[in-house]
Amino acid sequence: MSSFVExxxxxxxxxxxxxxIALGYTMVYGIAKMINFAHGxxxxxxxxxxxxxxxxxxxxxxxxxxxxxxxxxxxGVVIEKVAYKPLRNAPSLAVLITAIGMSYFLQxxxxxxxxxxxxxxxxxxxxxxxxxxxxxxxxxxIVTLIVTIIIxxxxxxxINKTKLGSALRAxxxxxxxxxxxxxxxxxxxSMTFAIGSALAGVAGILWVSMYDxxxxxxxxxxxxxxFVAAVIGGIGSVPGAMIGGIALGxxxxxxxxxxxxxxxxxxxxxxxxxxxxxxPTGILGRKRIEKV
Amino acid sequence: MTKMKKFLSAAVVAAMTISSLAxxxxxxxxxxxxxxxxGIGPVSGPAASYGTSVKNGCQVAVDEINKxxxxxxxxxxxxxxxxxxxxxxDAETAKNAFNKLxxxxxxxxxxxxxSAPCIAVTSxxxxxxxxxxxxSGSQKECAQFDNCFRVCFTDPQQGTAMAEYIVNxxxxxxxxxxxANSSNYSQGIKDAFVAKVKELGGSIVTEEAFTEGDVDxxxxxxxxxxxxxxxxxxxxxxxxxSYIVKQAAEKGIKIPFFGSDGxxxxxxxxxxxxxLEGATFLSPFLYTQDDAKVQSFVKAYQAANKNATPDQFxxxxxxxxxxxxxAFEKAGSKDIAKLEEAMTQIxxxxxxxxxxxxxxxxxxxxxxxxxxxxxxxxxxVAE
Numbered sequence: 108m109s110s111f112v113e114x115x116x117x118x119x120x121x122x123x124x125x126x127x128i129a130l131g132y133t134m135v136y137g138i139a140k141m142i143n144f145a146h147g148x149x150x151x152x153x154x155x156x157x158x159x160x161x162x163x164x165x166x167x168x169x170x171x172x173x174x175x176x177x178x179x180x181x182x183g184v185v186i187e188k189v190a191y192k193p194l195r196n197a198p199s200l201a202v203l204i205t206a207i208g209m210s211y212f213l214q215x216x217x218x219x220x221x222x223x224x225x226x227x228x229x230x231x232x233x234x235x236x237x238x239x240x241x242x243x244x245x246x247x248x249i250v251t252l253i254v255t256i257i258i259x260x261x262x263x264x265x266i267n268k269t270k271l272g273s274a275l276r277a278x279x280x281x282x283x284x285x286x287x288x289x290x291x292x293x294x295x296x297s298m299t300f301a302i303g304s305a306l307a308g309v310a311g312i313l314w315v316s317m318y319d320x321x322x323x324x325x326x327x328x329x330x331x332x333x334f335v336a337a338v339i340g341g342i343g344s345v346p347g348a349m350i351g352g353i354a355l356g357x358x359x360x361x362x363x364x365x366x367x368x369x370x371x372x373x374x375x376x377x378x379x380x381x382x383x384x385x386x387p388t389g390i391l392g393r394k395r396i397e398k399v
Numbered sequence: 400m401t402k403m404k405k406f407l408s409a410a411v412v413a414a415m416t417i418s419s420l421a422x423x424x425x426x427x428x429x430x431x432x433x434x435x436x437x438g439i440g441p442v443s444g445p446a447a448s449y450g451t452s453v454k455n456g457c458q459v460a461v462d463e464i465n466k467x468x469x470x471x472x473x474x475x476x477x478x479x480x481x482x483x484x485x486x487x488x489d490a491e492t493a494k495n496a497f498n499k500l501x502x503x504x505x506x507x508x509x510x511x512x513x514s515a516p517c518i519a520v521t522s523x524x525x526x527x528x529x530x531x532x533x534x535s536g537s538q539k540e541c542a543q544f545d546n547c548f549r550v551c552f553t554d555p556q557q558g559t560a561m562a563e564y565i566v567n568x569x570x571x572x573x574x575x576x577x578x579a580n581s582s583n584y585s586q587g588i589k590d591a592f593v594a595k596v597k598e599l600g601g602s603i604v605t606e607e608a609f610t611e612g613d614v615d616x617x618x619x620x621x622x623x624x625x626x627x628x629x630x631x632x633x634x635x636x637x638x639x640x641s642y643i644v645k646q647a648a649e650k651g652i653k654i655p656f657f658g659s660d661g662x663x664x665x666x667x668x669x670x671x672x673x674x675l676e677g678a679t680f681l682s683p684f685l686y687t688q689d690d691a692k693v694q695s696f697v698k699a700y701q702a703a704n705k706n707a708t709p710d711q712f713x714x715x716x717x718x719x720x721x722x723x724x725x726a727f728e729k730a731g732s733k734d735i736a737k738l739e740e741a742m743t744q745i746x747x748x749x750x751x752x753x754x755x756x757x758x759x760x761x762x763x764x765x766x767x768x769x770x771x772x773x774x775x776x777x778x779x780v781a782e
Contacts, residue, residue, distance in 0.1 A: 117617035227670035245649035
């Protein structure tokens, strides 16, 4: 039993990080109707900003964390303004290619600056490990879990209960109509990119606290996994991204623990296929009727 | 006019054919005053650090030998010349490099540094009747022909040596193994290790696989924890190891870690060195080892290479050149049959250990282990 609980936690933690990243994919898709493939690389940028902050003398840890999150948020907005906004009326394929280009650009930029060698991030979360019987829950795990839960609650409240949240939902429903009602849709899109990228920054910070190392391709794998999670949960749906991310983490962990370490990705993508067969819009995705 | 053109082109083709044949014909084996040692390894690309280290290590040995008077082959004394070519860790490039070295009059080959190019070159060197010694190609096939030898341990040798150390010397009977199933290196060591542990009366309580490039090992480590092992063996490279040791510490796993030579350099990979305390791995060379020969090599290497610290590849390269010297001196000739025979008779006291060579090309040498104590590498010698 204790081993089952431990394997559950082993899946829940990366799962909740996937969920944070998936939120960015899903929010951007919901409002801009595009897949931001550079999203995974923003995690990497967050990790590097944190690394620089922690290594600089005289910068307290909290400031390094805030700088990393804010830096990612700003980067998200800049990417949107520079790369995606000029293509707002272009075919979606052009935007997709631009996003992939952006992803390569970020990876290679950091490769040139920091080299491909992984850099260890000093330990910055000092929370005591927690023990119940045989189960050890590390401080990192506890912090990751608490941070994710708080963010999910705040985000849900923000989207459903605030005025800005309503505006966001309105633009996502119908951009044209929302503009006619006096909502600045460009501002809303920028805000979505800022929030999504800041969440990616948080994910990056949690990622290096768990896995210790920053390197230029760090964001690629979690980025793809989170994208899968967003699709499983129903792309465009915020609670769907949360469920999808956690489901993915658990499937990974249980496959490794009870079936085979070699079949992990087969099961992850198998789950994706099964969900898409029975519910093509994902678990919580809504069917949209395209009006012609 | 067209006839003229045809004639000209035919003449050009003929000339080219002749000149290319001439290229083959002139692979003369140097003169009587220099012994040319060819080297092949990656000095560009992602594996460049290995090739560069071997090249620099060889150069230190060549300079030392020349300064001491050179190599006595029969009744002639020869100076060594190192001709090192880049293969960018690519088999085709390595073959071209080999042909170029033959044209340059190579007498013996140090290389290749990495296994795949090395295997590709062995068939060429066999045909060319050239003594080939790889400093670091650990796959079995790197020494597949009679003219091919190796200075480093093979992958299975590493597994066997670690099994003997853990089970016999330390008396730890219940061992967990964590290995990369996507890597020949990891798999090769693991297979030999598992077989040897069982032979010695120990048991493998759990065998967990992962893929190179993974970052999350919590699941496998939870299973290791459940299995109540006495020791955990991880034959892998340091990137994966750095994640594994950190996550194991977070899980409260306190059993000792053991590793293969891929762990070399692990201390630079972790932010908290405590997680590695007490870990032991196999490595042929430690630059801080309290040994006169090792220290004089380190000094010479640093003087020649802007204070860079030599690693095991540099040491392997250095020992390979000395092995070639010993073989030529014993054989007293450049004849391949005599060199092959000499290789099995020589005993080389190198900085990676004292080596003898078997007919199938593998080196026999003492196992050197490195243990991490107080955040530093310390050498321990197991018999």
